[in-house]
Amino acid sequence: MTTPGWWPRRSRRVRGEDLVRSLYNEHGASLLAYATRLTNDRAAAEDIVQETLLRAWKHSDALTAEKGSVRGWLLTVARNIVTDRARARAVRPPEVAEVTESPSVERDHADQVVDSMAMLGALDSLSPEHREVLVEIYYKGRTVTEAAQALGIAAGTVKSRSYYALRALRAVMSGGKTGTEVPR
Incomplete structure (x- = not known):
């Protein structure tokens, strides 16, 4: 025992x-x-x-x-x-995961310039009211309320114009209609 x-x-x-x-x-x-x-x-x-x-x-x-x-x-x-x-x-040195994928290729600055030019051309095809709303919201980064105050219109109008402007912009960018038929 x-x-x-x-x-x-x-x-x-x-x-x-x-x-x-x-x-x-x-x-x-x-x-x-x-x-x-x-x-x-x-x-x-x-x-x-x-x-x-x-x-x-x-x-x-x-x-x-x-x-x-x-x-x-x-x-x-x-x-x-x-x-x-x-x-x-x-x-031991820290282990590094083996990368099997090829490294991603950075976008060329020329691609960004071409995209910007295409976007400006598409914005030019919109009515001035729709263009103003998109510039205030997306380029200046304002909220709907701030854009409404800057443009002197109601917030609901900013939302409505933004909706129709984006819809027209999509159509222009995809090769569809010009966007001039968008309701105001």
């Missing part, structure tokens, strides 16, 4: 899988709790417990009553594994 925390001298009865199972049953919960406290990561703690038990199996001759507490030995091994992993992460 053994006392808790001590492991009998290696014998034919306790070997291999039985040794690991017995160690896990007796010390697994405390090992997991200790490793979790050290790492703040349950998955990493489970890996550390597995590695600790693997080392106990490989070095079962160290698990004797003459050498001290088995639990103490296991906790020391777990702490050493955590330390080793932290040191390994510290000296």
Whole structure:
């Protein structure tokens, strides 16, 4: 009979899988709790417990009553594994995700100029009232209320003109009608 925390001298009865199972049953919960406290990561703690038990199996001759507490030995091994992993992460350069896609091509300034010219041409095809509303809201960044005050019209009128102006602008930009038929 053994006392808790001590492991009998290696014998034919306790070997291999039985040794690991017995160690896990007796010390697994405390090992997991200790490793979790050290790492703040349950998955990493489970890996550390597995590695600790693997080392106990490989070095079962160290698990004797003459050498001290088995639990103490296991906790020391777990702490050493955590330390080793932290040191390994510290000296290893950070991992960078492999980029399989080709780098995106920046839009050329010429494309922006062409888009601006197309937009100005489309705006010119709108009635002056609709153009004024879009300029106030989208180019000057004003709210509906601010645009209404600047233009001296009601907020509802700004909303209505904005709706019809955008509809006409879409038609012009997609090659449809000129936008002069938009209700005022």
